[in-house]
Amino acid sequence: xxxxxxxxxxxxxxxxxxxxxxxxxxxxxxxxxxxxxxxxxxxxxxxxxxxxxxxxxxxxxxxxxxxxxxxxxxxxxxxxxxxxxxxxxxxxxxxxxxxxxxxxxxxxxxxxxxxxxxxxxxxxxxxxxxxxxxxxxxxxxxxxxxxxxxxxxxxxxxxxxxxxxxxxxxxxxxxxxxxxxxxxxxxxxxxxxxxxxxxxxxxxxxxxxxxxxxxxxxxxxxxxxxxxxxxxxxxxxxxxxxxxxxxxxxxxxxxxxxxxxxxxxxxxxxxxxxxxxxxxxxxxxxxxxxxxxxxxxxxxxxxxxxxxxxxxxxxxxxxxxxxxxxxxxxxxxxxxxxxxxxxxxxxxxxxxxxxxxxxxxxxxxxxxxxxxxxxxxxxxxxxxxxxxxxxxxxxxxxxxxxxxxxxxxxxxxxxxxxxxxxxxxxxxxxxxxxxxxxxxxxxxxxxxxxxxxxxxxxxxxxxxxxxxxxxxxxxxxxxxxxxxxxxxxxxxxxxxxxxxxxxxxxxxxxxxxxxxxxxxxxxxxxxxxxxxxxxxxxxxxxxxxxxxxxxxxxxxxxxxxxxxxxxxxxxxxxxxxxxxxxxxxxxxxxxxx
Amino acid sequence: xxxxxxxxxxxxxxxxxxxxxxxxxxxxxxxxxxxxxxxxxxxxxxxxxxxxxxxxxxxxxxxxxxxxxxxxxxxxxxxxxxxxxxxxxxxxxxxxxxxxxxxxxxxxxxxxxxxxxxxxxxxxxxxxxxxxxxxxxxxxxxxxxxxxxxxxxxxxxxxxxxxxxxxxxxxxxxxxxxxxxxxxxxxxxxxxxxxxxxxxxxxxxxxxxxxxxxxxxxxxxxxxxxxxxxxxxxxxxxxxxxxxxxxxxxxxxxxxxxxxxxxxxxxxxxxxxxxxxxxxxxxxxxxxxxxxxxxxxxxxxxxxxxxxxxxxxxxxxxxxxxxxxxxxxxxxxxxxxxxxxxxxxxxxxxxxxxxxxxxxxxxxxxxx
Numbered sequence: 025x026x027x028x029x030x031x032x033x034x035x036x037x038x039x040x041x042x043x044x045x046x047x048x049x050x051x052x053x054x055x056x057x058x059x060x061x062x063x064x065x066x067x068x069x070x071x072x073x074x075x076x077x078x079x080x081x082x083x084x085x086x087x088x089x090x091x092x093x094x095x096x097x098x099x100x101x102x103x104x105x106x107x108x109x110x111x112x113x114x115x116x117x118x119x120x121x122x123x124x125x126x127x128x129x130x131x132x133x134x135x136x137x138x139x140x141x142x143x144x145x146x147x148x149x150x151x152x153x154x155x156x157x158x159x160x161x162x163x164x165x166x167x168x169x170x171x172x173x174x175x176x177x178x179x180x181x182x183x184x185x186x187x188x189x190x191x192x193x194x195x196x197x198x199x200x201x202x203x204x205x206x207x208x209x210x211x212x213x214x215x216x217x218x219x220x221x222x223x224x225x226x227x228x229x230x231x232x233x234x235x236x237x238x239x240x241x242x243x244x245x246x247x248x249x250x251x252x253x254x255x256x257x258x259x260x261x262x263x264x265x266x267x268x269x270x271x272x273x274x275x276x277x278x279x280x281x282x283x284x285x286x287x288x289x290x291x292x293x294x295x296x297x298x299x300x301x302x303x304x305x306x307x308x309x310x311x312x313x314x315x316x317x318x319x320x321x322x323x324x325x326x327x328x329x330x331x332x333x334x335x336x337x338x339x340x341x342x343x344x345x346x347x348x349x350x351x352x353x354x355x356x357x358x359x360x361x362x363x364x365x366x367x368x369x370x371x372x373x374x375x376x377x378x379x380x381x382x383x384x385x386x387x388x389x390x391x392x393x394x395x396x397x398x399x400x401x402x403x404x405x406x407x408x409x410x411x412x413x414x415x416x417x418x419x420x421x422x423x424x425x426x427x428x429x430x431x432x433x434x435x436x437x438x439x440x441x442x443x444x445x446x447x448x449x450x451x452x453x454x455x456x457x458x459x460x461x462x463x464x465x466x467x468x469x470x471x472x473x474x475x476x477x478x479x480x481x482x483x484x485x486x487x488x489x490x491x492x493x494x495x496x497x498x499x500x501x502x503x504x505x506x507x508x509x510x511x512x513x514x515x516x517x518x519x520x521x522x523x524x525x526x527x528x529x530x531x532x533x534x535x536x537x538x539x540x541x542x543x544x545x546x547x548x549x550x551x552x553x554x555x556x557x558x559x560x561x562x563x564x565x566x567x568x569x570x571x572x573x574x575x576x577x578x579x580x581x582x583x584x585x586x587x588x589x590x591x592x593x594x595x596x597x598x599x600x601x602x603x604x605x606x607x608x609x610x611x612x613x614x615x616x617x
Numbered sequence: 618x619x620x621x622x623x624x625x626x627x628x629x630x631x632x633x634x635x636x637x638x639x640x641x642x643x644x645x646x647x648x649x650x651x652x653x654x655x656x657x658x659x660x661x662x663x664x665x666x667x668x669x670x671x672x673x674x675x676x677x678x679x680x681x682x683x684x685x686x687x688x689x690x691x692x693x694x695x696x697x698x699x700x701x702x703x704x705x706x707x708x709x710x711x712x713x714x715x716x717x718x719x720x721x722x723x724x725x726x727x728x729x730x731x732x733x734x735x736x737x738x739x740x741x742x743x744x745x746x747x748x749x750x751x752x753x754x755x756x757x758x759x760x761x762x763x764x765x766x767x768x769x770x771x772x773x774x775x776x777x778x779x780x781x782x783x784x785x786x787x788x789x790x791x792x793x794x795x796x797x798x799x800x801x802x803x804x805x806x807x808x809x810x811x812x813x814x815x816x817x818x819x820x821x822x823x824x825x826x827x828x829x830x831x832x833x834x835x836x837x838x839x840x841x842x843x844x845x846x847x848x849x850x851x852x853x854x855x856x857x858x859x860x861x862x863x864x865x866x867x868x869x870x871x872x873x874x875x876x877x878x879x880x881x882x883x884x885x886x887x888x889x890x891x892x893x894x895x896x897x898x899x900x901x902x903x904x905x906x907x908x909x910x911x912x913x914x915x916x917x918x919x920x921x922x923x924x925x926x927x928x929x930x931x932x933x934x935x936x937x938x939x940x941x942x943x944x945x946x947x948x949x950x951x952x953x954x955x956x957x958x959x960x961x962x963x964x965x966x967x968x969x970x971x972x973x974x975x976x977x978x979x980x981x982x983x984x985x
Contacts, residue, residue, distance in 0.1 A: 078977060078980070078981070079981065080977065080980040080981040080984055081980070083984045084980065084984060087984070138849065141849065141853075145853060145855060146790070146838070146855055147853055147854060147855060168838065168839055246795075246797075246842055247842075247846065251834075251837075251840050251983045252983050252984055254797075254980070254983060254984070258797065259797075259980060262797045262798050262799065262976055263973075263976070264692075264693075264694050265692060265693060265694070265716075265798055266693075266715070266716070266719075266798050266799045266800050266970075266972050266973065266976060267719065267799075267970060267972065267973050268693050268694050268697050268719075269973075381872075382848075382849075382852050383849070384852065384853075403688075458694070462694065462698065465698050465702075466698075466702070469702045469704060474704060475706070553689075553695070554694070554695060554698065557704075557706060558656075558658075558687050558689065558706060558707060559706075565689070568661075569660075569661030569662065569665070569688055569689045569690070570661050570662045
């Protein structure tokens with residue numbers, strides 16, 4: 025009990041487990057890598073000078089930033105309305121939509137990239153259709169350009185944007201909007217001044233995640249982009265495979281990290297920045313304050329306010345809505361987004377039933393042979409089982425540790441420290457993954473955990489913790505701390521308060537974090553191939569070992585089975601609901617998401 | 618901290634490699650005697666399965682040594698991390714022409730013991746495949762491939778790289794290998810297209826390479842980075858005229874794809890079997906490598922997985938129609954240019970290898 029009280033006073037202490045793992049597995053070797061990059065003990069900036077002396081490096085660095093910013097922007101523009109509409113949907117539909125959003129993430133990177141080639145290629149689905157319809161006479165260049173890179177990147181990153189948004193929006197009290205409307209706010213004003221402001225933590229954490237992950241992209245730009253669409257990670261990967269000069273590679277990686285730090289501090293890294301709760305002065309739109317029309321506008325506005333309030337009340341009591349349009353537009357929008365997210369997956373599913381030995385679309389014939397080759401081969405089954413075990417362990421470890429850290433960071437009263445520590449936690453997902461792999465390898469060598477399951481779990485967790493912290497922090501940002509005070513005033517202990525008040529309220533964020541932690545581990549191949557020590561074969565490793573020598577539809581079959589997992593989970597969930605509904609216990613409904 | 622001290626000491630030691638080499642081989646001999654075991658990286662997919670069938674299983678039967686085949690490849694980064702942290706858990710590794718040589722120059726590989734080879738086997742192995750740090754055991758080539766619908770027989774077909782570059786005489790969609798990795802790329806082809814004769818390619822003139830590439834740049838639809846990518850492009854008929862690994866194209870030709878492989882100016886390259894420095898069973902590894910370069914073993918292997926043998930006597934043991942599909946066929950080998958891995962790993966005064974220099978030039982060139 026005493027411990028909890030101490031912890032209550034020093035919330036930063038909650039971040040200790042996260043930082044211990046991070047430091048031991050990743051931090052020490054990264055610091056040593058930094059020393060290598062400055063040629064310690066001689067200390068020179070030669071490697072950094074070498075980096076910046078090549079105009080190509082500077083240009084590709086700027087290009088990396090540009091691509092990441094644009095991709096993040098597109099994700100916000102598409103992701104925000106999608107998340108809003110998902111949250112507004114009826115409960116059952118909402119859960120289904122969230123699960124569907126995650127599905128693209130479960131398709132293997134290679135199958136997914138190939139699906140885009142099938143769709144966008146010169147002889148792909150779209151060009152084929154347009155040629156058949158006689159709309160074009162020669163194929164449109166839909167692929168091997170920047171647009172195709174964005175299409176591919178946004179497709180993978182959109183779940184990263186939508187999930188934090190959904191978890192934050194779920195926590196926003198809808199009656200606040202009604203209150204605003206009842207006081208005469210226009211619908212848009214009510215949305216902008218109330219809902220949007222409250223959803224900002226979700227936008228911020230989603231954007232940070234997407235941006236940071238985009239910085240490290242290289243497979244998608246290489247496969248879908250044209251010759252000039254390179255990113256810094258492409259350059260780093262080629263350095264690693266041809267020369268493996270650690271000092272130079274480390275220098276490039278630290279440049280990328282510096283960019284991330286600078287960009288994020290400009291953008292506002294303080295993920296748990298709180299809105300309004302401390303009586304923050306209401307922000308007035310600067311336009312109305314400055315323009316000469318402002319005063320007039322405000323005066324008219326004020327005059328109309330009571331009228332609007334009255335109309336809102338009238339509307340409330342009128343049977344049926346007067347306009348279906350917003351609903352139709354919203355539905356169409358969600359359908360379009362879902363089509364974009366799921367269509368490549370559908371292509372993969374169809375290819376998995378191919379009778380040929382190539383990935384092809386449409387398949388020349390149908391057969392189940394690639395499923396037989398998966399289930400008939402014990403090495404595939406073992407790899408799948410290993411991956412599931414590791415991913416579950418990673419999800420549990422990083423959700424606990426990450427939630428504690430997010431809690432500690434949110435409650436810290438020093439914003440600067442908070443920003444700094446958040447950046448530290450994000451380092452493993454900001455760094456080019458190959459450099460993280462090298463650092464983790466060196467860290468695990470020292471712990472003697474190379475080639476062990478524990479080692480892989482730790483290696484995956486350093487990244488997974490980042491996801492959890494970002495998503496949970498966003499949920500905690502809107503959390504009304506007075507609820508905790510209320511509980512405490514009724515003599516609940518800190519632990520009880522956390523369990524009975526805090527935890528249930530931030531549950532959407534925790535579930536979202538856990539899902540991403542699981543997926544991060546389940547999908548990881550670069551770090552695993554370095555630290556697996558040749559003895560542990562995970563599913564992604566097994567997929568890559570095949571792909572290097574041949575592409576057969578087995579990977580499509582594996583991807584299809586992976587997509588089936590969340591769908592099955594969804595079905596189980598629905599059955600549970602249906603049964604609990606029979607027993608008329610609506611309270612149970614709240615337990616899911 | 619351990620790693621860095623080791624690494625620095627290690628780098629210093631490469632100059633006096635003898636001492637380190639002697640120490641580690643004493644250690645490995647000791648452990649080799651204590652256990653009849655061997656760990657071999659055999660590669661994934663059908664290639665890995667063929668390795669197990671043609672090499673691993675017969676080797677176990679002949680020597681009684683228990684082999685643990687790992688169906689994966691190893692990168693230069695993995696090898697260097699393993700060796701420099703004293704965590705070598707593998708005895709035999711496959712490395713490409715472009716990475717084995719730099720690995721050797723970094724002191725990561727054991728010396729091959731050629732004294733255990735029979736004379737007729739040793740004579741059968743191609744000269745360029747017998748290096749002090751490794752023995753080549755498969756050979757393949759990078760060829761020009763064209764679509765036979767676009768270039769039907771009876772009409773002129775492109776056969777030389779100069780003709781590939783000639784977009785007026787041979788119009789069509791083109792694809793070339795990306796040069797991002799430096800140690801392989803369209804370098805030799807660009808020089809051949811520019812009129813350099815095959816025997817005067819090395820040392821390559823990097824400026825001239827890029828002048829030549831400038832001419833073809835606007836006509837190339839895709840610069841591919843992996844064998845699976847080019848295989849897809851050929852399968853989807855996404856280009857009329859491409860540069861491809863011969864094996865990927867043969868696979869499609871066998872399935873009836875409308876493509877043909879030009880064998881007039883192939884670029885031959887090969888993979889070595891090497892032993893990481895400090896391998897626990899180095900002695901057994903030497904035996905395994907010797908075993909896998911025998912003509913009869915290679916003849917078995919290439920009939921399961923179509924790829925050229927390095928022991929040319931293997932061609933006497935396989936049917937001619939199989940041999941005709943392989944880059945090592947004497948008819949093709951005569952016209953081939955051979956990738957000079959040592960040139961790629963040669964380090965200049967600025968501390969950069971030629972491969973790194975090519976990568977840097979490439980990176981500048983693509984962003985222009």
